[in-house]
Amino acid sequence: xxxxxxxxxxxxxxxxFITSTRGEVKAVxxxxxxxxxxxxxxxxxxSGCGKTTILRMIxxxxxxxxxxIMIGDQNVSTKTPDKRDIGMVFQNxxxxxxxxxxxxIAYGLKLKKVPHDEINRRVxxxxxxxxxxxxxxxVPAQMSGGQQxxxxxxxxxxxxxxxxxxDEPLSNLDAKLRVHMRDEIRKIQKKxxxxxxxxxxxxxxxxxxxxxxxxxxxxxxxxxxxxxxVYQHPVNEFVAKFIGKANILNATIVEIEKDRAVIDVHxxxxxxxxxxxxxxxxxxxxxxxxxxxxxxxxxxxxxxxxESVLVGKKDFKAPVMKSVYMGTAQDYxxxxxxxxxxxxxxxxTTKRVYNExxxxxxxxxxxxxHII
Amino acid sequence: xxxxxxxxxxxxxxxxxxxxxxKSDRNPIDGVPIEGVPIVSDNKTTRSLSRSGNSFQDGxxxxxxxxxxxVLLVSIVSIxxxxxxxxxxxxxxxxxxxxxxQGSLSIHHFRNFFRQAYNLDIVWNTIRLGISVxxxxxxxxxxxxxxxxxxxxxxxxxxxxxxxxxxISPPFVISLAAILLFGRSxxxxxxLLGIRSDIYGFWGLMLTQTLSFFPVGYxxxxxxxxxxxxxxxxxxxxxxxxxxxxxxxxxxxLMIPGLANAALLIFIQSLADFGNAIVIGGNYTTMAVQIYxxxxxxxxxxxxxxxxxxxxxxxxxxxxxxxxxxxQKSYVTVTGKAAKERVLIRNKSATIPIYIxxxxxxxxxxxxxxxxxxxxxxxxxxxxxxxxTKWIVYVFTIGRRYIxxxxxxxxxxxxxxxxxGIVSAFLIVRKKFPGRRFMESSILVAIALPGTxxxxxxxxxxxxxxxILTGGSVILIIALxxxxxxIGTRSAIAALKQxxxxxxxxANxxxxxxxxxxTSVTIPLIKPxxxxxxxxxxxxxxxxxxxxxxxxxxxxxxxxVAIMNQVDQGLYGAANAYCLVLIGIVGIVMLxxxxxxxxxxxxxxxxx
Numbered sequence: 008x009x010x011x012x013x014x015x016x017x018x019x020x021x022x023x024f025i026t027s028t029r030g031e032v033k034a035v036x037x038x039x040x041x042x043x044x045x046x047x048x049x050x051x052x053x054s055g056c057g058k059t060t061i062l063r064m065i066x067x068x069x070x071x072x073x074x075x076i077m078i079g080d081q082n083v084s085t086k087t088p089d090k091r092d093i094g095m096v097f098q099n100x101x102x103x104x105x106x107x108x109x110x111x112i113a114y115g116l117k118l119k120k121v122p123h124d125e126i127n128r129r130v131x132x133x134x135x136x137x138x139x140x141x142x143x144x145x146v147p148a149q150m151s152g153g154q155q156x157x158x159x160x161x162x163x164x165x166x167x168x169x170x171x172x173x174d175e176p177l178s179n180l181d182a183k184l185r186v187h188m189r190d191e192i193r194k195i196q197k198k199x200x201x202x203x204x205x206x207x208x209x210x211x212x213x214x215x216x217x218x219x220x221x222x223x224x225x226x227x228x229x230x231x232x233x234x235x236x237v238y239q240h241p242v243n244e245f246v247a248k249f250i251g252k253a254n255i256l257n258a259t260i261v262e263i264e265k266d267r268a269v270i271d272v273h274x275x276x277x278x279x280x281x282x283x284x285x286x287x288x289x290x291x292x293x294x295x296x297x298x299x300x301x302x303x304x305x306x307x308x309x310x311x312x313x314e315s316v317l318v319g320k321k322d323f324k325a326p327v328m329k330s331v332y333m334g335t336a337q338d339y340x341x342x343x344x345x346x347x348x349x350x351x352x353x354x355x356t357t358k359r360v361y362n363e364x365x366x367x368x369x370x371x372x373x374x375x376x377h378i379i
Numbered sequence: 380x381x382x383x384x385x386x387x388x389x390x391x392x393x394x395x396x397x398x399x400x401x402k403s404d405r406n407p408i409d410g411v412p413i414e415g416v417p418i419v420s421d422n423k424t425t426r427s428l429s430r431s432g433n434s435f436q437d438g439x440x441x442x443x444x445x446x447x448x449x450v451l452l453v454s455i456v457s458i459x460x461x462x463x464x465x466x467x468x469x470x471x472x473x474x475x476x477x478x479x480x481q482g483s484l485s486i487h488h489f490r491n492f493f494r495q496a497y498n499l500d501i502v503w504n505t506i507r508l509g510i511s512v513x514x515x516x517x518x519x520x521x522x523x524x525x526x527x528x529x530x531x532x533x534x535x536x537x538x539x540x541x542x543x544x545x546x547i548s549p550p551f552v553i554s555l556a557a558i559l560l561f562g563r564s565x566x567x568x569x570x571l572l573g574i575r576s577d578i579y580g581f582w583g584l585m586l587t588q589t590l591s592f593f594p595v596g597y598x599x600x601x602x603x604x605x606x607x608x609x610x611x612x613x614x615x616x617x618x619x620x621x622x623x624x625x626x627x628x629x630x631x632x633l634m635i636p637g638l639a640n641a642a643l644l645i646f647i648q649s650l651a652d653f654g655n656a657i658v659i660g661g662n663y664t665t666m667a668v669q670i671y672x673x674x675x676x677x678x679x680x681x682x683x684x685x686x687x688x689x690x691x692x693x694x695x696x697x698x699x700x701x702x703x704x705x706x707q708k709s710y711v712t713v714t715g716k717a718a719k720e721r722v723l724i725r726n727k728s729a730t731i732p733i734y735i736x737x738x739x740x741x742x743x744x745x746x747x748x749x750x751x752x753x754x755x756x757x758x759x760x761x762x763x764x765x766x767x768t769k770w771i772v773y774v775f776t777i778g779r780r781y782i783x784x785x786x787x788x789x790x791x792x793x794x795x796x797x798x799x800g801i802v803s804a805f806l807i808v809r810k811k812f813p814g815r816r817f818m819e820s821s822i823l824v825a826i827a828l829p830g831t832x833x834x835x836x837x838x839x840x841x842x843x844x845x846x847i848l849t850g851g852s853v854i855l856i857i858a859l860x861x862x863x864x865x866i867g868t869r870s871a872i873a874a875l876k877q878x879x880x881x882x883x884x885x886a887n888x889x890x891x892x893x894x895x896x897x898t899s900v901t902i903p904l905i906k907p908x909x910x911x912x913x914x915x916x917x918x919x920x921x922x923x924x925x926x927x928x929x930x931x932x933x934x935x936x937x938x939x940v941a942i943m944n945q946v947d948q949g950l951y952g953a954a955n956a957y958c959l960v961l962i963g964i965v966g967i968v969m970l971x972x973x974x975x976x977x978x979x980x981x982x983x984x985x986x987x
Contacts, residue, residue, distance in 0.1 A: 115889030
């Protein structure tokens with residue numbers, strides 16, 4: 008299989024829908040995204056955030072209200088989907104129910120008038136890629152969801168497109184299969200080296216597959232960054248809460264230096280790192296880094312991840328309000344510094360487990376506390 | 380099936396349900412919701428496009444997008460032209476004619492119309508009949524629908540087959556049979572009871588129209604009843620309701636919008652009915668008949684147009700009520716998703732009476748249909764019941780050209796109607812272009828157009844330059860096409876909405892142009908609907924009376940008109956023989972079609 012990866016640039020992409028009930032709805036606002044060749048980028052956000060609309064504009068099913076879409080060095084904004092050299096995998100697979108697996112995959116190649124024996128070769132090549140060589144004669148109705156999704160994936164891949172789009176491809180699968188398929192998608196993407204744009208509302212899926220994650224809310228980009236960046240250094244409360252669990256607390260800056268600060272949380276002082284988010288630019292004004300004053304005495308919000316609380320160390324004491332055994336972890340809710348804080352203590356079988364009403368002893372990993 | 384009109388081909392889309400629908404979790408009614416943001420192809424969204432300030436630009440952008448595809452452009456333009464020329468313009472001609480008097484705008488014709496008590500009687504006759512038939516027809520339809528979906532009774536298949544019969548037969552077969560049974564020399568009235576009764580008039584019309592139109596309501600209500608989730612009723616039972624209480628407090632209230640819908644549907648059909656009304660109406664004149672008699676019989680075109688406008692207004696009002704007011708109140712959404720199996724009611728105090736009623740009606744209808752072939756071999760009904768082949772010989776010699784003309788025109792119009800129906804549905808459901816909403820509403824409104832109104836419009840419009848079509852075969856073909864295409868459009872719309880748009884998008888992104896997507900994906904997927912609307916178009920072509928009676932000429936004659944003339948002259952033998960031939964042709968075509976289609980993997984009957 009050849010690789011034909013190209014970059015994708017979205018410049019000030021905006022899409023406005025006009026509805027009779029709500030007037031103008033800005034589904035996507037001034038979105039700038041730059042995706043390098045072979046990069047795997049995920050558009051992540053709750054439903055209604057505009058991620059699917061962006062994907063459908065890249066595909067050509069929706070026309071942008073303004074802005075441009077570049078694939079490679081070509082502006083494709085006004086091209087119809089069949090002229091964009093794009094592959095797409097749909098949420099519900101969208102296999103042609105009247106064609107068998109072979110003909111589903113061969114469909115686009117036949118349109119391109121690829122010679123018969125080459126079609127044969129290429130279809131079997133991609134079927135091998137997903138270990139489905141024996142399924143060529145099946146029709147979609149005779150296959151499981153996971154199998155259908157594999158066929159949908161290679162139907163897109165066989166065309167050797169310059170960009171591959173995924174529209175929530177795993178949301179119709181059960182939890183186990185979802186994990187398996189996302190690993191398979193990532194593996195194949197790396198092997199083929201194709202530029203990929205992937206839409207999902209599942210943050211763990213996004214973390215697992217992406218080089219880079221774009222977090223959207225109400226049609227506006229909140230943050231762009233690697234999975235580590237967006238998890239460790241969320242630019243605002245929305246991102247912090249959307250990516251993983253987060254305890255958000257009020258704090259006051261007591262002392263601030265270049266790379267560390269002392270903050271006061273409900274009368275207790277912590278020394279925490281000060282980081283400048285290295286993500287590729289957040290949306291203007293919406294909680295972007297640097298937009299809030301950070302000087303002595305200023306009020307800030309901090310993020311404490313559930314795993315930053317180290318249970319068993321003896322720095323602090325707090326009453327346990329809830330204790331739930333989760334198998335790989337014991338989840339607690341404790342009352343600390345005037346807030347209810349959620350904690351996740353890994354590997355509980357080897358440790359003391361606190362019950363509701365117990366007083367828990369713990370310390371905080373100050374280095375992982377993050378100011379937003 | 381969400382809307383009104385004859386439901387016949389509309390029930391076919393369910394054939395494909397297992398293969399397509401289950402994979403789709405998108406809402407089939409509203410298009411594709413993109414994370415809560417309505418997309419432009421959503422009806423409501425598009426409607427508002429013409430209102431808001433930004434919309435003009437948006438429209439232009441859409442237009443430019445559409446223009447990139449020449450095939451798309453050509454099909455949009457040609458369908459819009461057909462709609463304008465043969466639906467909108469004839470109606471406009473009627474309106475124009477009705478408000479002009481001696482060269483200036485005037486309400487003269489309407490004043491004239493409403494001043495005559497006779498005309499008011501006709502309006503009242505029509506409405507009274509419509510209401511009676513719609514009430515009675517809905518009750519019968521509901522009984523049949525409830526019996527076949529909820530009750531544990533035998534002969535369900537027989538009831539279902541019976542429901543199709545009146546839809547594929549000429550509209551006045553039932554009237555003809557009613558005359559043979561209850562007429563002046565009827566089997567029951569004269570032979571059995573020896574009374575000189577007269578079926579002509581209100582009661583005769585009510586009987587024949589009810590029997591002719593209840594099946595349409597039956598199909599619609601069955602569809603709705605099947606889609607009530609049985610667990611709702613089980614929940615009611617679990618809370619302590621008896622079966623009768625469940626029916627009264629759950630099933631019936633849930634069905635109220637559906638019942639109102641069915642009633643309006645039957646009402647519209649009764650208003651528009653020409654065949655039964657002219658055969659059995661006698662002195663009880665209805666508007667549909669009067670339009671013809673005034674326009675063609677008395678050659679008072681202006682008077683006929685005023686009448687047509689009044690009739691049109693009533694049907695449009697009913698159509699509007701059906702689609703806007705009631706359509707949106709429906710509790711039962713027809714998702715087509717097979718709910719779990721319903722536990723059928725075995726309670727004998729319910730099953731036995733309902734079974735008896737349904738069976739008696741069925742037997743009546745069946746015997747009526749049996750009477751027509753029998754009557755074709757009877758020398759002189761009522762006087763001489765000896766058997767003869769003279770009528771059959773008659774229709775195959777003197778009547779041969781009627782048979783040939785009718786069949787030829789029906790065969791020509793069939794593929795045109797089928798193709799226009801499916802292409803227009805595809806454009807309406809899947810494409811965005813200026814005029815889309817207009818196209819959709821014009822075609823759907825055409826379903827509710829009384830045939831005589833359309834016929835009158837054609838005479839007014841195409842009898843004079845610039846475009847003279849009357850007298851030839853072209854206008855007849857057009858009439859047949861326009862009378863059957865909208866139903867094809869509607870069933871194809873319903874079918875397309877069941878198919879996830881992403882299947883077509885997938886083809887598009889694989890490099891298929893919109894024409895290629897249509898031919899390689901859409902058509903194969905809605906093949907059953909396509910062929911069933913062709914079958915329907917053929918049947919409609921063979922059985923249509925109302926519109927074409929305005930358009931037949933010495934050169935082109937239609938079988939149905941011949942039947943009507945024979946009935947008019949009291950030659951029931953010949954009329955029966957014509958009917959028999961007609962049913963024979965339709966039957967042969969249907970059987971051949973389903974045989975051929977079965978060999979290529981399409982099962983027409985599965986829809987029932």
